[in-house]
Amino acid sequence: MQIFRTIEGMRAASRAARVAGKPIGFVPTMGALHEGHLSLVRAAKTHSDVVAASIFVNPTQFGPNEDFSKYPRTFERDCELLTKEGVALLFAPAVEEMYPVDAMTYVTVEGLSERLCGKSRPGHFRGVTTVVSKLFAIVEPDIAFFGQKDAAQVAIIRRMVRDLNIPVEIAACPIVRETDGLAMSSRNTYLDPQQRKTALVLHRSLEEVKRRFESGENNAYKLIEYGKQIFAEEPSVRLDYFEVVHTENLEPLEQTAGQALVAVAAYLGNTRLIDNCVLYA
Numbered sequence: 001m002q003i004f005r006t007i008e009g010m011r012a013a014s015r016a017a018r019v020a021g022k023p024i025g026f027v028p029t030m031g032a033l034h035e036g037h038l039s040l041v042r043a044a045k046t047h048s049d050v051v052a053a054s055i056f057v058n059p060t061q062f063g064p065n066e067d068f069s070k071y072p073r074t075f076e077r078d079c080e081l082l083t084k085e086g087v088a089l090l091f092a093p094a095v096e097e098m099y100p101v102d103a104m105t106y107v108t109v110e111g112l113s114e115r116l117c118g119k120s121r122p123g124h125f126r127g128v129t130t131v132v133s134k135l136f137a138i139v140e141p142d143i144a145f146f147g148q149k150d151a152a153q154v155a156i157i158r159r160m161v162r163d164l165n166i167p168v169e170i171a172a173c174p175i176v177r178e179t180d181g182l183a184m185s186s187r188n189t190y191l192d193p194q195q196r197k198t199a200l201v202l203h204r205s206l207e208e209v210k211r212r213f214e215s216g217e218n219n220a221y222k223l224i225e226y227g228k229q230i231f232a233e234e235p236s237v238r239l240d241y242f243e244v245v246h247t248e249n250l251e252p253l254e255q256t257a258g259q260a261l262v263a264v265a266a267y268l269g270n271t272r273l274i275d276n277c278v279l280y281a
Contacts, residue, residue, distance in 0.1 A: 001083045003090045007098075007138050010091040014052060014139050017089075022049035026141030026168075028132060031055040032072035032186035033081050036176040040145040041085045043173050052089040052139050053082055059095055060106075061127030067270075072186055091139065098134060107133045109156045109163070115250040116152040116263050117274065120240050128153055129160050136166055143169040147176070149183050151261055151276045155250055175275075177203070183275045190271040198234050202264055202275040205230040205242070209262050213279050218256040220244035227264065240265035240272065247278060257281050 004010040017024055025048030027040045044051045055078055062068035075092070082090060106126050112118075113125035136144070146154050154172045161170055176184045181203035182196075191199060205227040212226050227242045244253050247261045256279050263276040 001079070001087050001090055003079065003092055005093055005097065007093065010052075010089065010093075011138050011140075013089050014050075014141075017050045018140065023142040024048055024050045024052055024139065026135075026139050026144045027051070027053040027087075028135050028144065028146075029053060029055055029078075030057045030071065030186070031078050032074050032189070033078045034176075034184045034186065036147050036149065036184040038081060038085055039176050040147060040173050041082065041087060043171065044143070044145050045086055047143055047171070048141075050089065051085075051087045052091065052141065053087050054091040054093075054135055054139070056091070056093055056098065056131070056135075058098075058127060058131040060099070060130055061124050063121055063123065066121075067187075067190075072189055089139075091135070098131065106130045107160065107164075109160050112152075112156045112159055112250050116241065116243065116245070117265060118152070120265070125153070125156050129156060132157055133160065133164070133166070136161075136168055141168055143171055145171045145173055148172045148278075149175045149185070149274065149276065151247070151263060151278075152250055155248055158248075181207075183273075185273060187271055187273060191268060195268040195271065198237060199268055199273060201231055201234045201237055202266060202273060205264060206262055206275060206277045210277060210279065213256060218281065220253045220256055220260070223256070223262070227262070231266070236268070238267040240267060244279075 025044030027044055029037050057071050059068055107129045108126045109129055118125045158170045182199055208230050209223045209227045224242050231239050242264045245261050247259045253260055258281055260279045265274045
């Protein structure tokens, strides 16, 4: 695996692959890799000739009181995992390489960026779309792989790619869960043993909503209440949101006709976790 710290080096390597007629599959990450990330790499291997990845903890998607400084950084271990999975090109720039001191340009998907996580994390999705657009311009992948756990992020990036005519296909891969159902996340490492057990309330609430939906309930407001009732069993957990929205524009739904995204975010202490499921009518 070749590791590049500069934009110039990564761009040259990816363009060499394209000149050779080898499609590039790209997996952007912030490191602290787990099985969820590795599932994206495996999907990229299946659909492309060259797999590229990035490790970059992006400061512009963190709020002033969020966990940028303590976000887990395990670069050497990450490199070992990516090498084992067959990644050919790794882009791991410094913040100064990605953001010049006088940078003043951002990419914003208006409307969508203020929904779900965008409500409680103002500016978060602006940071995501800005850095992803920069990574696409540097790597020039044919297809990019993202996890369905970040469903809102996927919807926003798809809209950005469409609106800006960026020639990359966006692939969303299934959520990877622990054996007990907790969605894998780099932030799970913040949880103490009791919080780790309590965190299962996110998955339980979604399972309850799915059960009610499969039993014939398609009123979104009632489904939300069923989910919230599960959270009421865990008073130590602070619910951020529990919503049923359109899978593409993230607008709240009244009825679950077609596809509906059930999305949840909650705090366990200072740790914020997200999860979701899709209902198919």
